Amino acid sequence: MAYKVPSFKVVEEAWEVYALDVLAVVLDGGNSARLPAKLQHGQQIASSIGVGYDLGARLEELFMIEATPVKGKTLLDMEVALKAEISRRAMLPHEIPGLLSP
Known part of the structure; x- marks a missing residue:
């Protein structure tokens, strides 16, 4: 899945690119990040x-989410699960300390 989003060079509000960068880390910043923890391990x-x-990026950018379903699951199953997880609150309180640590 891909979403057309601004990059730092073409954004109107600088906070938008930083928010997208934080979102990428929350969703996939390692095995304990939201998507791997819920959809891969959970x-x-x-x-x-x-x-x-x-x-x-120099121009507009894509925010990309790539996922491979396990055997027995379809791409539609994967898409539904991804969208459901993304639609949850942007960040849960217990996820914040992980962003602040080195």
């Missing part, structure tokens, strides 16, 4: 998950 719907965003 529900075991995905065999791999990745989120990509380049805030320093």
Whole structure:
């Protein structure tokens, strides 16, 4: 899945690119990040998950979410699960300390 988003060079409000960068870390900042923890290790719907965003791109950028469903699950299953997880609150209180630590 990909969403057209601004990069630092073309954004109207600078906070937008930083928010997208934080979102990428919350969603896929390692095995304990939201998408791997819920969909890969928890529900075991995905065999791999990745989120990509380049805030320093020269033009408009894509916020990309890549996921491979496990055997027995379809791409539609994967898409529904991803959208459901993304639609949750942007950040849960217990996720904040992980962003602040080195």
